[in-house]
Amino acid sequence: MNPIISARGLSKRYGRTLAVDHIDLEIPAGRIVGLIGPNGAGKTTVMKAILGLTTFEGELEVLGLNPAARRAQLMQNVCFIADVAVLPRWISVWQLIELTGQLHARFCKDTCLKYLAKTKISQQHKVRQLSKGMVAQLHLALVMAIDVQLLVLDEPTLGLDIIYRKQFYSSLLNDYFDDQKTILITTHQVEEVEHILTDLIFINNGKVALDCGMDEVENNYVELMVAPANAAAARQLGPLNERELFGRHIFLYRGVKRELLEELGELRTPSVADLFVATLSGDPS
Amino acid sequence: MKRLLALLRREFWENKGAFRTTPLAVGGVCIALLLMAIFTTAHIDNELYTFREAMRLLAQQPVEFRAEHLYQAMISISVIFSVVLSFVVFFYLLGALYDDRKDRSILFWKSMPASDVQTVASKLLAAMVLVPLIFWVVFVITQVLMLITASIMVLSVGGNPWTLFISVLNPLKPWFLVLCSYLAASIWFLPLYGWLLFVSAFAPRIPLLFALVPPVVIAFLQIWIDFLRTFTFNNSLFGIIGEWVANSPVIISIQIQGGQETLALGIPYTSSFDHALTIGNILDRLFSLQMAGGLAVAAVFLAGAVWLRRRATDS
Numbered sequence: 353m354n355p356i357i358s359a360r361g362l363s364k365r366y367g368r369t370l371a372v373d374h375i376d377l378e379i380p381a382g383r384i385v386g387l388i389g390p391n392g393a394g395k396t397t398v399m400k401a402i403l404g405l406t407t408f409e410g411e412l413e414v415l416g417l418n419p420a421a422r423r424a425q426l427m428q429n430v431c432f433i434a435d436v437a438v439l440p441r442w443i444s445v446w447q448l449i450e451l452t453g454q455l456h457a458r459f460c461k462d463t464c465l466k467y468l469a470k471t472k473i474s475q476q477h478k479v480r481q482l483s484k485g486m487v488a489q490l491h492l493a494l495v496m497a498i499d500v501q502l503l504v505l506d507e508p509t510l511g512l513d514i515i516y517r518k519q520f521y522s523s524l525l526n527d528y529f530d531d532q533k534t535i536l537i538t539t540h541q542v543e544e545v546e547h548i549l550t551d552l553i554f555i556n557n558g559k560v561a562l563d564c565g566m567d568e569v570e571n572n573y574v575e576l577m578v579a580p581a582n583a584a585a586a587r588q589l590g591p592l593n594e595r596e597l598f599g600r601h602i603f604l605y606r607g608v609k610r611e612l613l614e615e616l617g618e619l620r621t622p623s624v625a626d627l628f629v630a631t632l633s634g635d636p637s
Numbered sequence: 638m639k640r641l642l643a644l645l646r647r648e649f650w651e652n653k654g655a656f657r658t659t660p661l662a663v664g665g666v667c668i669a670l671l672l673m674a675i676f677t678t679a680h681i682d683n684e685l686y687t688f689r690e691a692m693r694l695l696a697q698q699p700v701e702f703r704a705e706h707l708y709q710a711m712i713s714i715s716v717i718f719s720v721v722l723s724f725v726v727f728f729y730l731l732g733a734l735y736d737d738r739k740d741r742s743i744l745f746w747k748s749m750p751a752s753d754v755q756t757v758a759s760k761l762l763a764a765m766v767l768v769p770l771i772f773w774v775v776f777v778i779t780q781v782l783m784l785i786t787a788s789i790m791v792l793s794v795g796g797n798p799w800t801l802f803i804s805v806l807n808p809l810k811p812w813f814l815v816l817c818s819y820l821a822a823s824i825w826f827l828p829l830y831g832w833l834l835f836v837s838a839f840a841p842r843i844p845l846l847f848a849l850v851p852p853v854v855i856a857f858l859q860i861w862i863d864f865l866r867t868f869t870f871n872n873s874l875f876g877i878i879g880e881w882v883a884n885s886p887v888i889i890s891i892q893i894q895g896g897q898e899t900l901a902l903g904i905p906y907t908s909s910f911d912h913a914l915t916i917g918n919i920l921d922r923l924f925s926l927q928m929a930g931g932l933a934v935a936a937v938f939l940a941g942a943v944w945l946r947r948r949a950t951d952s
Binding site for chain 1: 639640642643644646647650651737740741742743744745746747748749750751752753755947948950951
C-alpha cells in the first residue's frame with residue numbers, strides 16, 4: 353500500500369535559515385505518529401508543508417497529492433487542528449456545524465453533536481463567548497466527526513483540563529482511530545500521548561533525529577538505574593545519556609544486551625520524554 | 638457550486654450587521670423621515686388646509702406630469718441606498734481577506750476543502766451580487782411602505798390615493814432600473830473591487846492605508862512629472878479614477894434635459910457616455926472599450942489576490 357505521507361529531501365528556508373533541512377519521511381496508513389521536537393525545531397513547518405499551507409523545496413506527497421498545489425482536494429481527506437483557538441470568533445456553534453457539513457462531504461453531524469453533548473457548549477453559543485478550553489473542545493468535536501484518512505493535530509489539547517485531555521485521547525483511540533486512518537500529533541505533553549503512539553519521530557534543528565516504531569523503542573532502548581558504586585561500570589557500556597535522580601544514576605542505552613545490564617541494576621523501558629532528552633543531548637548539533 | 642453557496646452563506650453570517658442591519662436601518666430612516674414630515678405638516682398646517690390644496694392642485698395636473706414626478710421621486714430615494722451600499726461594499730472588500738488572517742481563523746478556513754479561488758470568488762460574489770440584492774429588496778420594501786403611508790395620509794383627509802397617484806404609477810420601471818444599475822455598477826467597478834481584494838489579501842495591517850496610499854503617491858508623482866513637462870494637471874491617476882466614477886452606471890446625480898431636471902447616470906461632466914437614465918445607456922457602458930480595459934485590470938488584481946491567499950497562513 354502507498355504511504356500516506358512520503359517526503360524526500362523536504363526543505364524549507366526562511367530567509368537565510370534552513371528551518372527544515374532535507375527531511376525524509378515515510379508514514380504508512382494505520383499509524384499514530386508523534387512528531388516531537390523542541391521549540392523552533394521545524395515541527396510546525398513540516399506540518400504546514402504537509403497540509404499545503406506553505407511552499408517547500410524537495411518532494412512531498414500526501415495521499416498521492418502535492419499539498420502545495422492541491423490543498424483543497426487534499427482537505428477532502430485530511431483534517432487538521434493547526435493550533436488551539438483558531439475558530440472564527442463571530443460564528444455561532446450551529447452555524448459552524450452547518451457550514452462544516454456543507455463544505456465537508458465526510459462530516460457527520462450526529463457524531464459531532466454526540467461529542468458536544470459531553471461538554472457544556474450549547475449550539476446557540478458564539479465562539480467568542482466560549483472559554484479557550486471550550487473552543488478547543490468544539491474544534492475537536494468537529495474534527496472527530498469528519499471521517500478522513502489523515503488527521504493532523506498540532507498541540508490539540510493546549511488549554512484543556514486534565515479530565516477532558518484524558519477523555520479526548522481515549523475517544524481518539526477508541527472511537528475515531530482505525531487501521532485505515534493515520535494520525536499525526538505534535539505536543540509538548542509527550543507523556544500524555546506516548547501510550548497511544550505507534551511511531552515516533554524526533555525533529556531537531558530541522559532534521560530527523562529519530563524515526564522509529566514504539567515497539568523498536570521497547571526492543572532497542574533500555575534505561576538502567578544503578579547505585580553510585582556501579583556507575584563507572586555502567587559508563588563503560590556506552591550509554592547515550594546519564595542523569596542522576598535521588599542519588600541513583602540513570603543510564604540510557606541503545607542496542608545493548610539486557611543480560612549485560614541486568615547485573616548492574618534495575619532495568620526499564622525509557623519514557624518518550626527521557627528518550628527525547630537523551631537523543632537530543634547526544635546530538636552534537 | 639454547493640461549496641460556493643455555503644461560502645456565500647458564511648459571508649452573510651459574518652457580516653450580518655453590514656449586509657442586513659444597515660439597509661434595514663436606511664429603510665427605517667426613510668420611513669421615519671416621511672412620518673416626521675407628516676407629523677410636522679399635521680402640526681403646523683391648520684386643519685391640513687395646505688395639504689388638501691396641494692392634493693387638489695396635484696390632481697389637476699395631467700397624468701403624465703404626475704407619473705414622471707412620481708417616477709423621479711421613487712428613483713431619487715435609491716440614491717441614499719446607493720451611497721450607503723457603496724460604503725458597505727468598500728469596507729467589506731477591504732476586510733474580506735484580511736480579518737481572518739488577523740484573528741488567525743484562516744487556519745480553520747484552510748482546513749476546509751474549499752479552494753482559494755472559491756474563497757476569493759465567494760467574497761467577490763457577495764460584494765457584486767448578494768449585498769446589492771439585499772439593498773435592492775429593502776429599497777423596494779421601503780417604497781411599498783412609504784406608498785402605503787402616503788395613501789393613508791391622503792385617505793385621512795378624504796382624498797383618493799388610487800386616482801391621485803397609485804393608478805398613474807408603474808413602480809416596476811424605477812425598481813427594475815435601480816436593480817440594473819446596481820448590477821451594472823458591480824461590473825463597472827470590478828477594477829476597484831479587485832484592487833480592494835488584492836490589498837485585503839496583502840496588507841500586513843491597516844488595509845485602508847494600503848488601499849489609499851499607493852494610488853495617492855502614484856497620482857502625485859504623475860501630476861508632478863506632468864507639471865514639469867507640460868505645465869498642466871491632466872491625465873493623472875486621479876483623473877482616470879474621477880472619470881471612471883463620473884462614467885459609472887450609478888444613479889447619483891441630476892442633469893438638465895429638455896429644460897427639465899432629471900436623474901442621471903454617474904456625474905454628467907464627461908461626454909464619453911450619454912448620462913440619461915436608460916437601460917441602453919447602462920449597457921453602453923458595459924460594452925465599452927473602457928470596460929474591457931477595466932476588466933483586464935480587475936483580472937490582474939484578482940489573480941494577485943488568489944495568489945496571495947494561497948500563500949497566506951497565520952504568520
